[in-house]
Amino acid sequence: MSSRDRATEVEGLYAEAAQWHVNAGGETIHAKRLAGRWRTFKWLTASVWLVFFLGPYVRWDGRQAVLFDIPNRQYHLFGATVLPQDFWMLSLLLLFFAILLAVVTAVVGRAWCGYFCFQTVWTDVFTWIEERLEGPPAARRRLDQAPFAVRLRARLPKHLLWLVIGWFTGFSFVAWFVDAPTLWRTFFTGEAGVAAYVTVALFTAGTYVLAGFLREQVCFWLCPYARIQGVMLDPTTLVPAYDTGRGEPRGRLRRGGEAAAGQGDCIDCNQCVAVCPTGVDIRQGQQEGCITCALCIDACDQVMDKVGKARGLIRYASLDELEGRPTRPLALRPRVWLYGGILTLALAGIVYGLASLAALDLKVLHERAPLFVRLSDGSIQNRYTLKLLNKTPDPLAVEIRVSGPPGLEVSGLERPIQAAAGVVTPALVFVRVPESALAAEQQPVVFHAEARRRDGQRLDTARESVFIAPAP
Amino acid sequence: MADHNPFPGENNTGHIWDSDLRELQNPPPRWWMIGFWTSILWVIGYTILYPSWPVGEEPTPGILGWTQIEEYERGVAQIEARRAEFESRIGALGVEEILADPGLTQYTLASAKVLFGDNCAACHGSGGQGNPGYPVLADDDWLYGGSTAKLTETITQGRKGNMLAHQDILSAEEVDTLARWTVEMSQGEPGSEAGWQLFSTKGCSGCHGPTANGVLAELPGGEVITVGAADLTDRIWRFEPGGYESARHTILYGVNQSGVEQTREAVMPAFGPTARVEDVEIRRLDPQEIKKLVVYVRLLGGGL
Numbered sequence: 001m002s003s004r005d006r007a008t009e010v011e012g013l014y015a016e017a018a019q020w021h022v023n024a025g026g027e028t029i030h031a032k033r034l035a036g037r038w039r040t041f042k043w044l045t046a047s048v049w050l051v052f053f054l055g056p057y058v059r060w061d062g063r064q065a066v067l068f069d070i071p072n073r074q075y076h077l078f079g080a081t082v083l084p085q086d087f088w089m090l091s092l093l094l095l096f097f098a099i100l101l102a103v104v105t106a107v108v109g110r111a112w113c114g115y116f117c118f119q120t121v122w123t124d125v126f127t128w129i130e131e132r133l134e135g136p137p138a139a140r141r142r143l144d145q146a147p148f149a150v151r152l153r154a155r156l157p158k159h160l161l162w163l164v165i166g167w168f169t170g171f172s173f174v175a176w177f178v179d180a181p182t183l184w185r186t187f188f189t190g191e192a193g194v195a196a197y198v199t200v201a202l203f204t205a206g207t208y209v210l211a212g213f214l215r216e217q218v219c220f221w222l223c224p225y226a227r228i229q230g231v232m233l234d235p236t237t238l239v240p241a242y243d244t245g246r247g248e249p250r251g252r253l254r255r256g257g258e259a260a261a262g263q264g265d266c267i268d269c270n271q272c273v274a275v276c277p278t279g280v281d282i283r284q285g286q287q288e289g290c291i292t293c294a295l296c297i298d299a300c301d302q303v304m305d306k307v308g309k310a311r312g313l314i315r316y317a318s319l320d321e322l323e324g325r326p327t328r329p330l331a332l333r334p335r336v337w338l339y340g341g342i343l344t345l346a347l348a349g350i351v352y353g354l355a356s357l358a359a360l361d362l363k364v365l366h367e368r369a370p371l372f373v374r375l376s377d378g379s380i381q382n383r384y385t386l387k388l389l390n391k392t393p394d395p396l397a398v399e400i401r402v403s404g405p406p407g408l409e410v411s412g413l414e415r416p417i418q419a420a421a422g423v424v425t426p427a428l429v430f431v432r433v434p435e436s437a438l439a440a441e442q443q444p445v446v447f448h449a450e451a452r453r454r455d456g457q458r459l460d461t462a463r464e465s466v467f468i469a470p471a472p
Numbered sequence: 473m474a475d476h477n478p479f480p481g482e483n484n485t486g487h488i489w490d491s492d493l494r495e496l497q498n499p500p501p502r503w504w505m506i507g508f509w510t511s512i513l514w515v516i517g518y519t520i521l522y523p524s525w526p527v528g529e530e531p532t533p534g535i536l537g538w539t540q541i542e543e544y545e546r547g548v549a550q551i552e553a554r555r556a557e558f559e560s561r562i563g564a565l566g567v568e569e570i571l572a573d574p575g576l577t578q579y580t581l582a583s584a585k586v587l588f589g590d591n592c593a594a595c596h597g598s599g600g601q602g603n604p605g606y607p608v609l610a611d612d613d614w615l616y617g618g619s620t621a622k623l624t625e626t627i628t629q630g631r632k633g634n635m636l637a638h639q640d641i642l643s644a645e646e647v648d649t650l651a652r653w654t655v656e657m658s659q660g661e662p663g664s665e666a667g668w669q670l671f672s673t674k675g676c677s678g679c680h681g682p683t684a685n686g687v688l689a690e691l692p693g694g695e696v697i698t699v700g701a702a703d704l705t706d707r708i709w710r711f712e713p714g715g716y717e718s719a720r721h722t723i724l725y726g727v728n729q730s731g732v733e734q735t736r737e738a739v740m741p742a743f744g745p746t747a748r749v750e751d752v753e754i755r756r757l758d759p760q761e762i763k764k765l766v767v768y769v770r771l772l773g774g775g776l
């Protein structure tokens with residue numbers, strides 16, 4: 001290597017170090033807001049959160065359609081009632097969303113971060129308010145330098161509005177857990193539960209601080225998703241990217257709008273940096289700060305329109321595409337198949353679970369100490385504890401039949417079991433089998449439960465257990 | 473420390489070692505400072521509200537007046553209040569009435585489970601399955617009667633079995649005949665003539681009853697009179713493993729015979745409120761607890 005080459009290489013190292021910049025929140029990012037295709041798209045995706053605010057007011061069958069009734073351990077989802085016993089479905093639901101996140105990230109990058117994440121959406125709304133009340137970024141930066149009293153007067157309305165939004169966020173959250181109209185009535189008279197007030201207070205403070213002050217710092221330093229999602233990208237993932245080949249060498253336009261000879265399409269106007277909510281310069285490549293919100297695409301497209309060049313200097317593109325490697329269609333990527341497979345499994349589990357949510361559930365516990373008892377007449381007796389779960393809103397009289405070895409006798413089931421609504425009712429049952437029918441150490445016994453609802457609908461369920469006898 | 477700062481304009485503190493190691497004055501990130509001050513405010517708020525600073529013997533009380541023991545006591549009071557309703561009903565009702573009420577029965581079972589574990593399980597097993605020498609409570613064979621009244625009496629006063637050792641009373645053949653006879657009886661057979669002969673003439677029927685089922689007399693209400701002698705006609709053996717050898721042993725050495733080394737032991741201590749242990753009166757189970765235990769024992773399997 002010649003000494004000149006070595007010198008350039010070393011300079012390259014310094015140049016890298018010079019670009020290294022850690023965004024630790026030292027200065028507030030006042031991003032420019034521009035209209036554009038992706039901006040519109042972002043508002044649309046953000047509006048998904050209206051469900052969060054309005055959802056609690058949807059009614060179904062005379063009660064709140066979706067209500068997570070924690071004190072009563074009942075979770076109503078429209079017509080269905082989910083009890084803690086059904087919580088295995090929650091793990092499938094969590095698996096489903098975790099994998100969904102992975103699939104989406106592998107295919108189109110941090111779409112969750114850019115378009116849906118509450119941190120992004122709330123920050124977006126907060127900065128929109130900021131712009132309405134305090135003017136464009138330049139004016140806000142000037143205000144940052146103003147004396148405290150001036151700042152206070154100019155910014156008080158914004159802070160109040162932020163707090164109001166924070167309050168609504170907390171209130172809407174609580175409304176998923178208690179009856180919403182009742183909450184409106186009780187909240188202001190001081191009759192709502194302590195938990196409700198504490199939650200609303202925490203959410204108000206949390207929203208205010210996270211969306212008003214910490215903003216992109218949350219994505220940089222606090223959020224675990226940001227860390228995990230980064231490693232799920234691969235060279236085939238579509239992300240907002242700067243087309244280096246086309247843009248470089250960048251250079252300002254001369255007076256009169258002429259580009260110098262050999263100059264790339266980037267006119268170094270820094271609009272892409274100005275609009276970025278996380279302070280990233282996308283021209284340096286994919287980086288952890290980028291939440292793939294595509295706002296820089298809007299910005300650059302407008303610039304390209306102005307200077308009469310083709311759009312798409314910054315666009316959704318994969319690394320492979322930008323570096324001229326052949327790109328594989330989605331269907332040929334193993335990741336997509338693997339993630340997709342797990343996704344389908346989890347979904348199938350949830351659908352199966354919801355579809356088989358029986359209104360009457362019977363569990364049978366065989367007594368272990370002792371496993372069996374010999375009675376005076378030589379017959380063998382086993383003791384069982386039945387647990388009847390009645391998920392209907394009314395009490396049920398449940399008849400239980402037992403079938404098993406011939407000559408079997410049952411006590412404890414002479415009268416129907418009164419199963420109270422929404423809870424587990426236990427019952428003790430003794431099964432006796434005469435000596436003559438004790439064919440094996442273990443024989444199956446089946447408990448059949450049957451009940452009729454008030455409207456005549458028949459509910460039944462069965463559960464197999466075992467009858468244990470001494471070895472013959 | 474250098475008076476002349478060789479690195480001007482980089483915001484260092486002026487503390488320089490080894491001519492180029494220096495301390496810079498970069499502020500920590502803002503989010504970090506926010507967290508820092510919030511935690512300090514939190515601690516101040518916390519120490520004002522809750523007991524914290526150790527001043528002398530006791531910590532500062534905190535303006536909320538919260539203490540851990542009070543919280544515990546409140547919790548206990550809460551659970552007592554929930555129990556009180558059940559407890560008062562159990563106090564007012566008889567065992568049969570409790571058994572007729574499924575909700576109350578469930579409460580009683582849950583509550584008596586602890587009592588059974590503390591007082592009974594050591595001998596009778598955690599599920600009433602018995603132990604060598606200690607009767608099974610889950611079967612339907614009751615030495616002293618299985619009615620509620622009899623169970624209450626047994627738990628309250630205790631029981632002590634009594635059977636003479638026949639080693640000096642009966643000849644070896646007689647013992648052999650009787651032992652064989654009990655095995656036949658337990659298998660549902662009529663029993664040998666010679667066995668019946670000995671049973672009736674050697675005094676056995678005085679305790680085991682004229683029909684050898686352990687019952688001396690039946691009262692009109694279904695209650696029976698027994699002295700705790702075993703029912704020799706059923707399939708259940710009082711002393712495991714059962715069979716010829718067990719029977720022979722019991723006949724030879726009896727039950728609870730002082731001076732007979734190999735005698736069977738069958739003693740249940742009294743659990744009543746004024747039970748005596750070695751002449752010291754100690755409190756054991758009160759009537760309410762005994763009532764719960766009776767319900768529990770009945771539902772182990774033998775009361776149905």
Ligand code: SF4
Binds near residue numbers: 240278281290291294
């Ligand atoms: S670089 Fe572009 S896509 Fe990434 S966060 Fe900034 S504006 Fe959004």
Ligand code: SF4
Binds near residue numbers: 268
């Ligand atoms: S907005 Fe486009 S033209 Fe302007 S600096 Fe960014 S990449 Fe270059």
